Amino acid sequence: xxxxxxxxxxxxxxxxxxxxxxxxxxxxxxxxxxxxxxxxxxxxxxxxxxxxxxxxxxxxxxxxxxxxxxxxxxxxxxxxxxxxxxxxxxxxxxxxxxxxxxxxxxxxxxxxxxxxxxxxxxxxxxxxxxxxxxxxxxxxxxxxxxxxxxxxxxxxxxxxxxxxxxxxxxxxxxxxxxxxxxxxxxxxxxxxxxxxxxxxxxxxxxxxxxxxxxxxxxxxxxxxxxxxxxxxxxxxxxxxxxxxxxxxxxxxxxxxxxxxxxxxxxxxxxxxxxxxxxxxxxxxxxxxxxxxxxxxxxxxxxxxxxxxxxxxxxxxxxxxxxxxxxxxxxxxxxxxxxxxxxxxxxxxxxxxxxxxxxxxxxxxxxxxxxxxxxxxxxxxxxxxxxxxxxxxxxxxxxxxxxxxxxxxxxxxxxxxxxxxxxxxxxxxxxxxxxxxxxxxxxxxxxxxxxxxxxxxxxxxxxxxxxxxxxxxxxxxxxxxxxxxxxxxxxxxxxxxxxxxxxxxxxxxxxxxxxxxxxxxxxxxxxxxxxxxxxxxxxxxxxxxxxx
Amino acid sequence: xxxxxxxxxxxxxxxxxxxxxxxxxxxxxxxxxxxxxxxxxxxxxxxxxxxxxxxxxxxxxxxxxxxxxxxxxxxxxxxxxxxxxxxxxxxxxxxxxxxxxxxxxxxxxxxxxxxxxxxxxxxxxxxxxxxxxxxxxxxxxxxxxxxxxxxxxxxxxxxxxxxxxxxxxxxxxxxxxxxxxxxxxxxxxxxxxxxxxxxxxxxxxxxxxxxxxxxxxxxxxxxxxxxxxxxxxxxxxxxxxxxxxxxxxxxxxxxxxxxxxxxxxxx
Numbered sequence: 001x002x003x004x005x006x007x008x009x010x011x012x013x014x015x016x017x018x019x020x021x022x023x024x025x026x027x028x029x030x031x032x033x034x035x036x037x038x039x040x041x042x043x044x045x046x047x048x049x050x051x052x053x054x055x056x057x058x059x060x061x062x063x064x065x066x067x068x069x070x071x072x073x074x075x076x077x078x079x080x081x082x083x084x085x086x087x088x089x090x091x092x093x094x095x096x097x098x099x100x101x102x103x104x105x106x107x108x109x110x111x112x113x114x115x116x117x118x119x120x121x122x123x124x125x126x127x128x129x130x131x132x133x134x135x136x137x138x139x140x141x142x143x144x145x146x147x148x149x150x151x152x153x154x155x156x157x158x159x160x161x162x163x164x165x166x167x168x169x170x171x172x173x174x175x176x177x178x179x180x181x182x183x184x185x186x187x188x189x190x191x192x193x194x195x196x197x198x199x200x201x202x203x204x205x206x207x208x209x210x211x212x213x214x215x216x217x218x219x220x221x222x223x224x225x226x227x228x229x230x231x232x233x234x235x236x237x238x239x240x241x242x243x244x245x246x247x248x249x250x251x252x253x254x255x256x257x258x259x260x261x262x263x264x265x266x267x268x269x270x271x272x273x274x275x276x277x278x279x280x281x282x283x284x285x286x287x288x289x290x291x292x293x294x295x296x297x298x299x300x301x302x303x304x305x306x307x308x309x310x311x312x313x314x315x316x317x318x319x320x321x322x323x324x325x326x327x328x329x330x331x332x333x334x335x336x337x338x339x340x341x342x343x344x345x346x347x348x349x350x351x352x353x354x355x356x357x358x359x360x361x362x363x364x365x366x367x368x369x370x371x372x373x374x375x376x377x378x379x380x381x382x383x384x385x386x387x388x389x390x391x392x393x394x395x396x397x398x399x400x401x402x403x404x405x406x407x408x409x410x411x412x413x414x415x416x417x418x419x420x421x422x423x424x425x426x427x428x429x430x431x432x433x434x435x436x437x438x439x440x441x442x443x444x445x446x447x448x449x450x451x452x453x454x455x456x457x458x459x460x461x462x463x464x465x466x467x468x469x470x471x472x473x474x475x476x477x478x479x480x481x482x483x484x485x486x487x488x489x490x491x492x493x494x495x496x497x498x499x500x501x502x503x504x505x506x507x508x509x510x511x512x513x514x515x516x517x518x519x520x521x522x523x524x525x526x527x528x529x530x531x532x533x534x535x536x537x538x539x540x541x542x543x544x545x546x547x
Numbered sequence: 548x549x550x551x552x553x554x555x556x557x558x559x560x561x562x563x564x565x566x567x568x569x570x571x572x573x574x575x576x577x578x579x580x581x582x583x584x585x586x587x588x589x590x591x592x593x594x595x596x597x598x599x600x601x602x603x604x605x606x607x608x609x610x611x612x613x614x615x616x617x618x619x620x621x622x623x624x625x626x627x628x629x630x631x632x633x634x635x636x637x638x639x640x641x642x643x644x645x646x647x648x649x650x651x652x653x654x655x656x657x658x659x660x661x662x663x664x665x666x667x668x669x670x671x672x673x674x675x676x677x678x679x680x681x682x683x684x685x686x687x688x689x690x691x692x693x694x695x696x697x698x699x700x701x702x703x704x705x706x707x708x709x710x711x712x713x714x715x716x717x718x719x720x721x722x723x724x725x726x727x728x729x730x731x732x733x734x735x736x737x738x739x740x741x742x743x744x745x746x747x748x749x750x751x752x753x754x755x756x757x758x759x760x761x762x763x764x765x766x767x768x769x770x771x772x773x774x775x776x777x778x779x780x781x782x783x784x785x786x787x788x789x790x791x792x793x794x795x796x797x798x799x800x801x802x803x804x805x806x807x808x809x810x811x812x813x814x
Contacts, residue, residue: 298663299659299660299663299664299665299666300660300661300663302660302666303656303657303659303660303661304660304661306653306656306657306660307646307649307653307657310648310649310653311646311648314648314649314689315648377646377648378644378645378646378647378648380642380644381644381645381646381647383610383640383644384657384658384661384705385661386610387608387609387610387633387638388633388658388661388662389629389630389633390630390633390634390663396661
């Protein structure tokens with residue numbers, strides 16, 4: 001096998017690596033996950049379509065749009081990784097191969113990945129949808145033509161979206177460089193990707209909206225019309241202006257391809273030419289962590305808290321994980337809103353949905369933060385915690401509570417205040433923020449029951465956190481926490497006395513659990529560290545930290 | 548650290564290893580190592596690769612418990628009050644394991660916080676240490692962008708941040724430039740003059756010969772020599788520490804080995 005083929009295989013493999021939560025792993029595996037999630041709604045919708053006979057055109061257009069959305073999400077999820085990066089040139093530059101060979105290999109691998117994933121995601125709709133929509137009396141030729149039209153329109157639309165995003169990424173990489181885009185872009189993509197996926201779910205219930213979209217003059221909807229015209233021509237249903245629209249689609253495809261090629265070459269040249277240049281010094285560390293740290297008493301607590309904030313902000317694993325949780329929370333809140341707006345029968349339902357939004361977000365965010373504590377960062381560097389160990393682990397553990405309170409409770413309570421304050425009034429905002437703080441603090445105490453590890457230093461996940469068996473419990477907890485409590489909150493808003501009693505009960509519970517937690521942590525004594533069996537190979541053995 | 552331990556330290560405490568051994572499974576790494584170090588001593592700890600140097604230093608640093616034997620600081624087992632001992636001890640590991648997402652300043656602030664040092668003192672010491680070690684320009688850059696030498700400097704600064712009584716150094720000069728090496732030499736000498744104990748492991752024998760007033764040579768996990776450098780050379784009638792080391796560790800003829808390798812590659 002030639003070195004070029006080896007390189008192409010190497011890059012192609014990276015596109016299908018699903019280990020996004022592993023240190024040093026490539027996040028491109030997220031492509032497949034998002035594509036699978038997006039393709040999933042196809043199954044129930046096909047069943048519905050089979051039962052309810054109606055106009056099939058909106059469905060066909062909807063699935064073409066879905067294919068385009070999948071391509072867009074895949075391109076956005078991979079962010080700066082589609083084109084050759086500085087890391088590629090740093091790693092491979094020392095080998096006897098030319099710069100252009102690295103670039104060509106990566107782009108070939110990208111094309112291969114695209115050629116596998118896009119048809120894979122759209123195969124079901126391309127094959128099954130025409131079978132369901134073409135009348136039985138029509139011959140095999142008509143059926144094959146319908147399949148071909150759907151495949152061509154979906155492929156052209158998907159390719160156009162992908163090339164546009166690739167060109168945009170290349171332009172930004174060429175202008176700003178990798179450093180300023182990579183991490184932020186990845187996080188935002190994960191958050192907005194999940195929001196879009198989950199927010200799309202209720203809209204899927206009303207695909208008839210696409211019928212009017214296909215006739216719209218709205219410039220944002222024109223790409224849909226271009227590629228729908230391709231479908232119309234190939235399936236033999238061309239109307240007035242279809243050819244013009246289809247030509248515009250072909251022109252747009254060519255323009256996007258050319259832009260992606262030229263800007264991609266520019267971005268690649270920049271990556272190659274700066275590969276061995278020293279990375280620019282980052283600006284001074286954010287002072288926010290220093291300011292927040294002042295609220296904490298013990299020096300160790302402050303140190304671990306600031307270490308935790310820096311880990312959340314900068315470590316890729318934690319950033320991706322937290323972004324995914326945040327995206328899930330925001331998506332669930334958005335889906336809840338969308339559902340209520342589409343189907344709500346009373347103002348009370350809208351009010352409950354409004355109050356539930358911060359609780360949904362808070363629940364998911366706190367779960368994400370808590371889960372992140374068990375994902376270690378730079379395991380071998382943990383020796384410094386062992387080396388500076390003292391008689392009590394309490395202050396180090398206390399930082400975990402501070403992390404959940406400052407990163408989970410405070411931002412979500414602020415959102416609750418703004419949301420309720422903006423929609424109803426300042427008083428409602430204060431009430432909503434107070435209830436949110438109390439409920440989230442209660443959740444923090446529940447999440448810290450039995451917690452006894454310094455955050456981000458331990459890979460040992462406790463048996464209680466076995467999600468495989470405990471997920472019904474988490475789902476029930478989520479439903480009760482988000483929806484039942486927001487429903488109570490809505491009903492009690494007109495009865496201040498009852499509201500106060502509930503608040504006092506919750507506050508009492510929080511205080512009780514908090515005292516119990518502190519007593520448990522004080523009783524733990526100092527940290528204990530476990531050894532690995534083969535320290536000659538992996539020198540420091542503080543990774544299996546437990547207490 | 549307990550007040551009693553601090554008082555004893557100020558008076559000048561000795562670090563003593565008595566019959567220390569460590570095995571990994573059935574494989575012995577260190578066997579029956581005994582020596583003691585007085586305040587003001589810079590002791591070179593030498594040995595070939597895999598002879599047990601790093602394991603010994605990790606045991607002395609309290610990171611690894613010995614399989615048998617004990618380590619005493621001022622007559623008290625370090626494991627009797629490990630947190631107290633750690634407060635008077637600084638350690639520079641062989642590999643620069645650091646949190647790569649933190650900046651140099653943030654890492655040192657973390658260490659200062661974990662050691663419960665006052666924030667103002669930590670900031671002042673970090674300022675001086677980074678300035679002296681030539682890291683002021685990179686203080687806010689993430690450690691992942693540092694060279695090996697820069698990481699080594701951060702480790703040194705972290706080990707010195709709490710002004711330790713005992714310094715355990717495992718290959719501290721690895722990756723450092725000539726100026727930094729000179730600076731570190733002067734630093735160790737001055738710390739020793741202030742009564743600090745410096746246990747120093749290195750493969751660079753010329754440096755050890757110049758810097759250390761005593762050397763301990765380890766071979767296959769056992770101490771095979773423990774004497775001042777000059778005394779060792781006299782005893783072995785060796786012109787240099789390198790020659791003495793070769794005798795003690797039964798080193799093969801490196802020139803002949805190189806010749807054999809070159810010949811094998813050419814065939």
